[in-house]
Amino acid sequence: xxxxxxxxxxxxxxxxxxxxxxxxxxxxxxxxxxxxxxxxxxxxxxxxxxxxxxxxxxxxxxxxxxxxxxxxxxxxxxxxxxxxxxxxxxxxxxxxxxxxxxxxxxxxxxxxxxxxxxxxxxxxxxxxxxxxxxxxxxxxxxxxxxxxxxxxxxxxxxxxxxxxxxxxxxxxxxxxxxxxxxxxxxxxxxxxxxxxxxxxxxxxx
Amino acid sequence: xxxxxxxxxxxxxxxxxxxxxxxxxxxxxxxxxxxxxxxxxxxxxxxxxxxxxxxxxxxxxxxxxxxxxxxxxxxxxxxxxxxxxxxxxxxxxxxxxxxxxxxxxxxxxxxxxxxxxxxxxxxxxxxxxxxxxxxxxxxxxxxxxxxxxxxxxxxxxxxxxxxxxxxxxxxxxxxxxxxxxxxxxxxxxxxxxxxxxxxxxxx
Numbered sequence: 001x002x003x004x005x006x007x008x009x010x011x012x013x014x015x016x017x018x019x020x021x022x023x024x025x026x027x028x029x030x031x032x033x034x035x036x037x038x039x040x041x042x043x044x045x046x047x048x049x050x051x052x053x054x055x056x057x058x059x060x061x062x063x064x065x066x067x068x069x070x071x072x073x074x075x076x077x078x079x080x081x082x083x084x085x086x087x088x089x090x091x092x093x094x095x096x097x098x099x100x101x102x103x104x105x106x107x108x109x110x111x112x113x114x115x116x117x118x119x120x121x122x123x124x125x126x127x128x129x130x131x132x133x134x135x136x137x138x139x140x141x142x143x144x145x146x147x148x149x150x151x152x153x154x155x156x157x158x159x160x161x162x163x164x165x166x167x168x169x170x171x172x173x174x175x176x177x178x179x180x181x182x183x184x185x186x187x188x189x190x191x192x193x194x195x196x197x198x199x200x201x202x203x204x205x
Numbered sequence: 206x207x208x209x210x211x212x213x214x215x216x217x218x219x220x221x222x223x224x225x226x227x228x229x230x231x232x233x234x235x236x237x238x239x240x241x242x243x244x245x246x247x248x249x250x251x252x253x254x255x256x257x258x259x260x261x262x263x264x265x266x267x268x269x270x271x272x273x274x275x276x277x278x279x280x281x282x283x284x285x286x287x288x289x290x291x292x293x294x295x296x297x298x299x300x301x302x303x304x305x306x307x308x309x310x311x312x313x314x315x316x317x318x319x320x321x322x323x324x325x326x327x328x329x330x331x332x333x334x335x336x337x338x339x340x341x342x343x344x345x346x347x348x349x350x351x352x353x354x355x356x357x358x359x360x361x362x363x364x365x366x367x368x369x370x371x372x373x374x375x376x377x378x379x380x381x382x383x384x385x386x387x388x389x390x391x392x393x394x395x396x397x398x399x400x401x402x403x404x405x406x407x408x
Binding site for chain 2: 058070
């Protein structure tokens with residue numbers, strides 16, 4: 001029995017030593033969300049793990065799903081996972097899940113705020129409220145003033161998902177500076193393929 | 206040659222629609238690329254229930270840090286749409302080369318159509334590296350500088366987002382004097398290619 005315990009202890013030690021880091025020297029990232037909670041984001045630590053859920057699907061029907069270009073629009077920077085983690089850790093701006101709520105509430109990247117892309121498409125009171133919350137104001141002539149508008153980082157389901165590019169295009173059309181818009185193209189699919197932490201967001205009352 | 210072109214266009218016409226259920230972009234359902242002298246059609250798996258299984262569905266990769274989105278400010282990172290256009294407009298015309306940096310065994314098993322294999326370990330062999338650059342059309346001048354004005358554009362890929370081979374190899378290429386604007390980085394690599402259901406070939 002004692003021998004087994006020692007063997008197990010040694011095995012546990014070895015497992016611990018083999019922590020799968022996000023990048024060299026960074027075993028995990030802790031990020032505080034708007035809800036005041038701290039989220040720990042790390043990679044899959046269990047040997048033999050595979051992506052098996054709906055994000056393992058290779059072929060979504062087109063339309064509406066097409067492979068998106070690497071860039072959403074000129075001057076809009078495309079982010080990978082490391083750049084995304086820096087953005088949310090430093091609270092550089094607003095991190096937006098542009099998917100429809102039924103997707104978001106199934107699983108999401110920690111600390112993302114769900115603003116479905118459709119909200120950005122039409123001039124509605126709902127869009128007005130969202131823009132205001134992003135730091136957009138009106139100037140004296142009643143035009144949008146984006147001087148203090150926040151940096152926004154968008155994501156949706158992945159390389160085959162047009163929702164975040166659509167939101168980005170709609171914002172550029174109303175004058176949002178493209179330099180303030182970022183696009184995590186890999187989305188939920190790449191995030192999960194890398195074994196990164198997801199959460200099931202709680203529905204607000 | 207003319208006959209081949211006619212045949213290809215007739216073939217393209219005849220199968221129009223066959224790969225429309227799961228297209229690549231709104232305009233493109235498939236493209237042809239020359240792989241070892243033979244035309245290979247690249248399209249996406251049309252079975253909408255198909256899931257990625259096997260090695261590239263693995264989410265556990267100890268010792269493999271996630272790679273940054275770009276190598277530096279000058280080397281362009283590309284996705285699948287840009288890679289396909291590179292294959293069609295450059296590789297097919299022998300003006301560009303797509304390089305698979307994984308080991309020979311991986312390449313033999315399965316690769317992106319149009320790709321040639323340069324195993325990453327070649328990086329340690331200076332003479333071979335110089336030879337590769339020469340084959341790509343660059344000239345080492347007497348003063349040691351590299352004349353790459355006639356060199357081909359090269360796109361590199363390896364296993365995927367967590368594979369450091371491409372970044373290290375591209376940095377070695379830059380160090381040898383290869384111009385950054387003739388290098389492309391397909392960061393998604395073989396894993397993203399697979400999970401998007403693109404055609405692969407065995408070698």
